[in-house]
Every structure is written in structure tokens, then in C-alpha cells.
Amino acid sequence: MSISIENPLHQKALLLARSYQNLEFQLLEVLREIEFEKLHLRLGYSSLFVYATGALKLSEAVSFNLINVMRKAKEVPQLRAEIERGALSVSTARKIVPVLTKENYKAWIEDAKRLPKIELEKRVAEAQPEMTKRTEITRSSPTRQRLHLDLSDKVLEKLKRAQILLRSSKRENLDLAQTLDQVLEVFLNAKDPIRKAEKTTVSSKAQSVLRTASGLRRIPSPIRHAIFKRDEGKCQFRGGSGNICYSDQNLQIHHFRPWAMGGDHNLDNLGLRCWAHHQVIHENG
Ligand SMILES: [Zn+2]
Ligand SMILES: [Zn+2]
Numbered sequence: 001m002s003i004s005i006e007n008p009l010h011q012k013a014l015l016l017a018r019s020y021q022n023l024e025f026q027l028l029e030v031l032r033e034i035e036f037e038k039l040h041l042r043l044g045y046s047s048l049f050v051y052a053t054g055a056l057k058l059s060e061a062v063s064f065n066l067i068n069v070m071r072k073a074k075e076v077p078q079l080r081a082e083i084e085r086g087a088l089s090v091s092t093a094r095k096i097v098p099v100l101t102k103e104n105y106k107a108w109i110e111d112a113k114r115l116p117k118i119e120l121e122k123r124v125a126e127a128q129p130e131m132t133k134r135t136e137i138t139r140s141s142p143t144r145q146r147l148h149l150d151l152s153d154k155v156l157e158k159l160k161r162a163q164i165l166l167r168s169s170k171r172e173n174l175d176l177a178q179t180l181d182q183v184l185e186v187f188l189n190a191k192d193p194i195r196k197a198e199k200t201t202v203s204s205k206a207q208s209v210l211r212t213a214s215g216l217r218r219i220p221s222p223i224r225h226a227i228f229k230r231d232e233g234k235c236q237f238r239g240g241s242g243n244i245c246y247s248d249q250n251l252q253i254h255h256f257r258p259w260a261m262g263g264d265h266n267l268d269n270l271g272l273r274c275w276a277h278h279q280v281i282h283e284n285g
Contacts, residue, residue, distance in 0.1 A: 044239020249274060
């Protein structure tokens with residue numbers, strides 16, 4: 001049985017593949033505009049990635065590829081042009097993003113179009129030897145996960161030194177995983193605002209500290225802890241779409257009535273916001 005290139009099913013697949021690439025390009029364009037206008041932030045998402053996976057329901061891998069390629073295309077417009085005319089797919093373009101510059105784009109774009117995927121990945125890896133390898137996490141049991149980390153000699157030396165110190169202070173034979181656990185405990189107890197909040201309650205004493213300290217710009221630590229506790233260590237910014245951010249990264253405390261306009265450190269006047277939303281609030285008043 002002979003099959004012609006005019007086979008209707010094949011023609012249909014070709015057509016769909018072309019529109020698929022075109023849609024990918026349009027998504028890149030629209031994400032660029034959204035980021036420029038900070039629309040994702042105003043809708044209540046803490047980052048473009050959270051918006052793409054949360055609001056647009058794109059997979060993490062697709063979102064990651066689109067955003068990385070979109071940002072690189074601002075720096076190297078030739079990349080955008082190749083995707084627009086369907087010569088490069090977003091996922092292939094994504095592979096050369098880490099090495100692509102305004103100076104070397106010609107050779108890399110050529111390689112991306114010509115080379116098989118595995119060969120391209122190999123060349124990109126060779127071009128950035130000092131870049132640490134990607135961290136991999138796989139599940140090894142219902143309660144344990146295996147972490148493959150690429151550590152420098154120095155970091156491993158530090159971990160082993162901590163192991164020696166912990167072994168002598170605890171008189172226990174800790175392995176590296178247990179050492180890491182202990183080191184993290186010490187760090188989190190010292191630095192994590194949520195843990196600090198759990199250890200403190202805002203007493204009437206703290207409230208009076210608040211009033212007597214109201215002449216100070218700096219928020220007293222019992223109040224900071226109380227806000228972290230009340231807001232559960234998450235950004236409580238509600239966007240135009242009704243979506244609440246709930247990011248637990250880069251948190252700051254915002255005064256609803258600004259300090260400069262007589263706002264105080266009363267709990268009702270304070271709220272946790274992630275860095276990006278704190279900026280948006282202050283930019284838009
Ligand atoms: Zn603020
Ligand atoms: Zn936020």
C-alpha cells in the first residue's frame with residue numbers, strides 16, 4: 001500500500017503542528033506583556049510562574065520553558081524571530097537559554113535548529129562547565145526522599161566539620177543526613193519568623209510595649225512575631241481576581257496606614273506581604 005504525502009491525516013497533523021507553534025509564540029508575547037504590566041501581581045499571584053501554573057493551568061515544565069525563553073528573547077530578539085517564523089520550538093529554544101548572548105546567538109541558534117536534542121544538551125553543558133548540576137530529588141520510601149546534590153569541596157568540608165562537632169556534643173554517631181537535620185534545626189530556630197512567633201504570644205505587656213514604642217520606626221519583635229503568626233507566615237495580598245497570594249517567600253510587613261502619615265505598629269494596621277506585592281501596593285498607592 002502506498003501512502004502519499006497528500007494523505008489527509010498527515011496534512012491535518014502538519015496544519016495542527018504549525019498552529020501549535022504559532023500559539024506557543026503568541027503565549028510568549030502575551031506573557032511578556034503581562035509581566036511588563038505586572039498584571040499577574042495585581043491579580044494576586046506572587047510571580048509569573050505561579051500565575052502560569054495557577055491561573056493558566058499550564059504544567060510546571062511548560063511554564064518554566066515559556067518564561068525563560070520569553071525573558072531571554074527580550075535580550076536576544078533574534079531568538080524571538082526564529083520562534084515567530086516556526087523555525088524553533090519553545091522547548092528547543094529553552095535548551096540554549098543558559099548560554100545564549102547578543103554576541104554568540106548566530107552559532108547557538110544554528111546549533112539548536114540543526115543538532116539532535118541530546119547532542120545540543122551536551123554542547124550546552126560543555127559550554128558552562130562551572131554551572132552546578134541540577135538538584136534531583138527522588139522518593140526512596142513513603143517518608144524519605146533521596147537528594148542528589150552537586151556540592152563544592154568547601155561545602156562538604158563544612159558539613160563534615162559540623163558532623164564532628166555534633167558527634168562530640170551529642171555523643172551520638174550522626175550520619176550526614178542527621179547532621180544536616182541538626183544544622184537546619186539550629187538555623188531555623190534562630191532565623192525563622194514563624195518559629196519565633198510560635199514561641200511568643202502577644203501579651204498585654206507587648207501591646208503596651210507597642211504603644212510606648214510607637215515613636216520608633218522599627219517594628220518591635222513581639223509585634224513582628226504576632227503578625228507572622230496571624231498571617232500564617234504568608235502573603236495575604238488579595239488580587240483583583242479574588243486570588244490570595246499566600247507566598248511564603250521574601251516577606252515584608254506593610255503598614256496599611258503609612259508610618260509617615262501617622263500609622264502605628266498596631267496589629268490591625270499591619271499585614272504580611274511578599275516583596276513583589278509590597279512593591280505593587282506602594283507603586284499604586
Ligand atoms: Zn508597606
Ligand atoms: Zn504576595
